Amino acid sequence: MEAAESPAVPPAGALELFGARAGLAERYAHHLATTGVEWGLIGPREVPRLWSRHILNSALAAELLSPGDDVGDVGSGAGLPGIPLALMVPEASFALIEPMERRVDWLTMVVHDLGLENVRIVRGRVEDLADDEVFTAVTARAVKALKVLVEWCAPVLAPDGRLLALKGERAQQEMAEAAKAIRRLRLSPAVLHTLSSPLVETPTRVVEVVRP
Template structure:
């Protein structure tokens, strides 16, 4: 970043430090790398740098309370959102980051190495292509596809009692309604949660799909 780049008001704030606690240094390292390289590498837009923490880092972190226990697979990891953020917050758990685009896979490898996030494995491919090599108790996704498509693609990755934990927007209830037949076929039920992080930051909509 140059001196002319607007500063994210949440960068290094006391509230953010408190929220992440001991995991803050790893999360900060990833956020700084994404801010420095994300625009050039086509991972985020130029206007997103000044609101990186609210729009991307805290938005991803909001999934953490809904993960439960077990191995996590993040589908369509892209810039590492939410998978790299969650892995940075949770170093004792294994994460698999699944991404089909080669240049983004390379970014994920580099980011994990440079930020000391060593509990991730990066797998190139689409969710439906890697089911034979990846099994997870939790599948996460952000801005990948509508719920009905995500269920079709990701259900084969799930263990018998696994769950999908998805970052969604205000249309979450409509998506659940449109996906009701797909959910029924896969014996999944959906719940919508409004997840807060830091005071003053807009809450995040989280959809949890679990076996009924």
């Protein structure tokens, strides 16, 4: 039987993906597998697949970001996809948006330990931030259905800003269900990006909605 994937030893090729920040990616994985489980942010059954299902799945979306982006990561929770993306695109700035105090405390601890100068923590709900924040990109993973996300995130998107929602196999169905809300909010029609890599068994599906 094949040995379970260890969170301390990423699959072959993963370190090259993160380049000079590979060590920080490993340290983040260690946090997820230890304090992340202890604090209830990651289920114990997820530990064997932290890299393939969570860290790398998030990191692949980096090709949709630009170095100058100001990114809001909605419902950041355990820092997914925000922290892997911040490691992949160090020239972009990231706000990890999370309303729950325990998760905010954990994110603060991890970001401080990793020394991520391009990351800040915002405690709150994105739908309450319209008067205080504006982003060129907003990311979300396992937060809400797309039709809800567009309602929440449209007010904090800058002109030409885009919502990048990491979705599963129901991505196209969610796009259809969100079409009416997208038109009402005068956003561009949703586009599905399927990002593949030999490092992951399942491609990363990202639904992009742009505010013209």
